[in-house]
Amino acid sequence: MDFRNKKSIYILLAGSTEISLIPGISAAGASPGATLMTPVLDSEIIYSGKCLSMDVIPMTDNGIPTPAIITRACNVLSNVKVLIVDSGFYKSPEIPFFYTGLGPAKNPVMETALPRFNEALDFGSYLGDLIDGLYDNIILAESIPGGTTTAYIVLNALGYNYMTSSSMRQNPMEMKRDLMERSFKRVYRNEPMDAVKEYGDYMMAMAIGMSRSVKKSDLIYAGGTQMITVQLLDYLINKKKRLVYSTKYVYNDAMNLINSISLNFEYSSPDFSGIKGLEYYENGFVKEGTGFGAAFALASIYGTENVYKSIINVYNSFLRF
Secondary structure (H helix, E strand, C coil), X not given: CCCXXXXXXXXXXXXXXXXXXXXXXXXXXXXXXXXXXHHHHHHHHHHHCCCXXXXXXXXXXXXCEXXXXXXXXXXXXXXXXXXXXXXXXXXXXXXXXXXXXXXCECCCCCCCCCCCHHHHHXXXXXXXXXXXXXXXXXXXXXXXXXXHHHHHHHHHHCCCCCCCCCCXXXXXXXXXXXXXXXXXXXXXXXXXXXXXXXXXXXXXXXXXXXXXXXXXXXXXXXXXXXXXXXXXXXXXXXXXXXXXXXXXXXXXXXXXXXXXXXCCEEEECCCCCCCCCHHHHHHCCCCCCCCHHHHHHHHHHHCXXXXXXHHHHHHHHHHCC
């Protein structure tokens, strides 16, 4: 994908699922309860460069930063337009954003995950119609803690027996399988729309709705196995063949899944070796998130040395608080 001489907009579909409250499922927060605030803080970082809703440093105790820091730094360098979209917020961020009021997705083990599925589709379709043709590229990213688990359940409902990636260094595969089996025991649905409604998250529904309306612009799914799942759903439901843009970390971790079901996949290859905090990414602690792979590729137009400088500056700005 060549981003040069193209007008792009970065859109973050951010929200929560009750799946992330299950201990051991997601590392996208200091605790299971804290994962509900991660999409809120990611949104604030990417839009404003600050955590506004909570006085926290957006990284783990040992200094592993949220991918939102990378995305923020890359977007600043690219000077790309940014739009934050409520795709199931637990709490509204303290920045301008596209409001839906959908609320977090439910735990599919207990009940239908997306009781407002049709509304989410309509919101996505409306937003897609508003921006279609205004930009060459619509870069669609996500911040959904627990989203690799919802993606795993949806994929398996459709008959694709592949393990998705994880925000954790050690993928909690047995936990994911157990949640899938318990969800299917409650109700089993294998049609794409039904599977998203019963087991998915609102990011999936919003993205499918957006793609339905986007005909003039190139819509690019920026992310890992969650977005590969959306790409597949989009093809099955809308008959659209969109590009997924990700990172080398996702490619190396989920090569079988990518080669088997992804219709169109590209990735950037950042190297954070020797950069405090970010060097953990090289060891598999973080693989994607907030579309930083695509954001990195877009910013690289301005020189990779400048990209790393921007990332280090944004990272250090949080250490001073």
